[in-house]
Amino acid sequence: MTASSRWIYAVTFLLAAAGFLLPFWPLTVVGIVLCALSGRWLFAVAVALLFDVAWGAPTGAGHFLLFPFTALALVAGLARLIGGHYFLDKSPQETL
Amino acid sequence: MMTISKRHTQAELRARRTRLVTVACLLLLFVAATLWRAPLSAAVWHILRPVVEARFGSVAPLEAERAAARAALADRDALYEENVDLKARLDRDARVERVLAGVLLRPPATPYDTLVIDAGSVEGVVAGDRVASGGTVLIGRVSEVYAHTSRVVLYSAPGERYDALLRGAIPLIVEGQGGGSMSAQAPAGIMVAVGDSVVLPGIAGGFVAALSHIERTEAESFVTLYMRLPVNLFELRYVEVWKEPRHDSI
Known part of the structure; x- marks a missing residue:
């Protein structure tokens, strides 16, 4: 794990936890989306699943979503995958 | 050169295996969360x-x-x-x-x-x-x-719908709008005023809200009643x- 990965994991988890403790749930959304958009979508999905289990399913029309934060993390991860294919650096310098 | 390539391939395989195991664990967790949400x-x-x-x-x-x-x-x-x-x-x-x-x-x-x-x-x-x-x-x-x-x-949760009584007599279907607000529709001909109480039916009853706003539109057969939780x-x-x-x- 690189140092930048550790920072991203730590910052996004802290953002999500701060959203729970402040309390201000949009901060949790920001943390999950940032984590997924930075490419660490597995961690984002795990954190989102935890919050979905804690907060329960949404009420009203969103009830069919069951796990809205997890769905958001997956959508953000997909956006990163598709967006990265078109917009991110196509000439990585890691390979020799 | 071949040694470096072999190490690189082994590292790639390890990373792929780790990723597969993580995805499998997440999938299991997701299935568990769906089937056993309450205990979790x-x-x-x-x-x-x-x-x-x-x-x-x-x-x-x-x-x-x-x-x-x-x-x-x-x-x-x-x-x-x-x-x-x-x-x-x-x-x-x-x-x-x-x-x-x-x-x-x-x-x-x-x-x-x-x-x-x-x-x-x-x-x-x-x-x-x-x-x-x-x-x-x-x-x-x-x-x-x-x-x-x-x-x-x-x-007042969005999507919540329940039966209520306006002034204890006129039946309404109240819908939650979120943030403590609710709304309902009533026939245009009834006498209704801001401050009228909305209660739940039943012998034990219970006060739910007081009307905060009434929206009347000409030529409409219903009026929209807006109310808020009193807390x-x-x-x-x-x-x-x-x-x-x-x-x-x-």
Whole structure:
């Protein structure tokens, strides 16, 4: 794990936890989306699943979503995958 | 060159294997969360409850507030008992057993119009029990029950629909709009004014809201009634869970 990965994991988890403790749930959304958009979508999905289990399913029309934060993390991860294919650096310098 | 290539391939395989195992674990967790959501939620809240109490204050300091609230409600209780006694004389038992509970999380800590309270199955709470903020002001119903905590869906939660009575007589279907607000439609010809009360039907009843705004449109056969929960959700500290009425013989 690189140092930048550790920072991203730590910052996004802290953002999500701060959203729970402040309390201000949009901060949790920001943390999950940032984590997924930075490419660490597995961690984002795990954190989102935890919050979905804690907060329960949404009420009203969103009830069919069951796990809205997890769905958001997956959508953000997909956006990163598709967006990265078109917009991110196509000439990585890691390979020799 | 071949050694470097072999090490590179082995590292890639290891990374791929780790990723596959992680995805498999997440999938298992997702399936478990779907099939056993309630037990998992209970376990999560069992771990989170000390954290929430440390952050928002534990139950013990609330006891003093509860005692003060009980004293303040004493005269209301006297009138309520008289009401129940009158109904009992007409052979209807309207007594409601209540469980006092502290609010652990309230909006905006929770993203939906829900509360998390510190009473659960051990304290006798059952899913479907109505929840009041004090006196006869009903604010929601219990949707999920864990060992020592429960989740309450407020009547103002988006998508919530329930039957109510305007001024105790005119039937309405009230819909939650979120943020403590609700709306309903009523025939254009009825006499209605801001401040009219909306109550739940039933022998035990319960006040839900007062009309805050009436929207009339010419040539429309319905008027839209807007109402709000009469409590400040963002400062709610304790609630009462109403058990189902007892059916003791008089």
